[in-house]
Amino acid sequence: xxxxxxxxxxxxxxxxxxxxxxxxxxxxxxxxxxxxxxxxxxxxxxxxxxxxxxxxxxxxxxxxxxxxxxxxxxxxxxxxxxxxxxxxxxxxxxxxxxxxxxxxxxxxxxxxxxxxxxxxxxxxxxxxxxxxxxxxxxxxxxxxxxxxxxxxxxxxxxxxxxxxxxxxxxxxxxxxxxxxxxxxxxxx
Numbered sequence: 001x002x003x004x005x006x007x008x009x010x011x012x013x014x015x016x017x018x019x020x021x022x023x024x025x026x027x028x029x030x031x032x033x034x035x036x037x038x039x040x041x042x043x044x045x046x047x048x049x050x051x052x053x054x055x056x057x058x059x060x061x062x063x064x065x066x067x068x069x070x071x072x073x074x075x076x077x078x079x080x081x082x083x084x085x086x087x088x089x090x091x092x093x094x095x096x097x098x099x100x101x102x103x104x105x106x107x108x109x110x111x112x113x114x115x116x117x118x119x120x121x122x123x124x125x126x127x128x129x130x131x132x133x134x135x136x137x138x139x140x141x142x143x144x145x146x147x148x149x150x151x152x153x154x155x156x157x158x159x160x161x162x163x164x165x166x167x168x169x170x171x172x173x174x175x176x177x178x179x180x181x182x183x184x185x186x187x188x
Contacts, residue, residue: 020057020058020059020149020187020188021055021056021057021187021188022055022056022057022058022150022151022185022186022187022188023054023055023185023186023188024052024053024054024055024056024070024183024184024185025150025184025185025186026051026052026053028184030152030184031052031182031183031184032048032180032181032182033048033049033052033070033072033179033180033181034046034047034048034179034180034181034182035047035048035049035177035178035179035180036177036178036180037161037174037176037177037178038173038174038176039170039174040170040171040173040174041171041173041174045079045084046079047077047078047079047080047085047088048077048078049072049073049074049076049077049078050073050076050077050078051072051073051075051076052070052071052072052073052076053070053071054068054069054070054071054104054183055068055069055185055188056068056069056183056185058151063109063110063111063117064108064109064110066106066109066117066119067106067109068104068105068106068109068119068121069103069104069105069106070103070104071101071102071103072101072102072103072104073100073101074089074094074096074099074100074101074102074125074126075089075096075100077089077094077096091167092166092167092168093161093166093167093168094126094166095126095127095165098127099125099126099127102123102124102125102126103122103123103124104121104122104123104124104132105121105122106119106120106121107120107121107122107131108120108121115137115138116135116136116137116138117135117136117137117138118133118134118135118136119133119134119136119155120132120133120134121133121134123159123164125164126164126165126166127165128163128164128165130159130163130164132157132159133157134155134156134157134181135155135156135157136153136154136155136181137153137154137155138151138152138153139152139153139154140152144186148186148187149186149187150184150185150186150187151184151185151187152182152183152184152185153181153182153183154180154181154182154183155179155180155181155183156178156179156180156181157178157179157181158176158177158178158179159176159177159179160175160176160177161174161175161176161177162175
């Protein structure tokens with residue numbers, strides 16, 4: 001079922017913004033890392049990671065210099081089913097006792113036009129580091145009512161469970177994890 005990594009998150013914006021550091025707003029619950037896995041090809045198991053943190057740097061004039069990093073507490077996996085979550089935390093899937101954190105660190109960001117980006121990076125999950133790409137979309141940016149400045153993005157990615165040493169084999173229909181990321185950053 002599983003999991004994900006999440007990681008993360010891609011985040012970048014096509015609006016004119018000066019280079020700035022942003023902290024992902026997890027305190028205000030304006031960021032989400034959600035996963036979806038086919039259950040035997042008959043339905044889906046969906047869930048999220050409740051605890052993660054991260055930051056990104058973005059300059060619309062120098063998109064190639066953009067960076068993002070995210071750390072996920074894999075023990076915070078939540079599929080809205082306590083027994084399944086216990087199984088997801090075990091050795092068949094996330095192995096959270098040995099690997100309580102997952103990370104994503106970008107290696108490049110490529111502008112695709114029309115507020116779209118590809119964020120390439122390394123996902124370290126369940127003791128394995130592999131490159132992944134996140135298809136990201138800039139949602140918007142601007143001042144908030146509290147005098148700050150925010151930028152928001154969404155992203156999706158997919159990876160094979162076996163690529164990250166998840167041992168449970170539920171057949172070919174359940175081989176992939178789809179991640180959906182929604183990120184709002186607060187300019188620091």
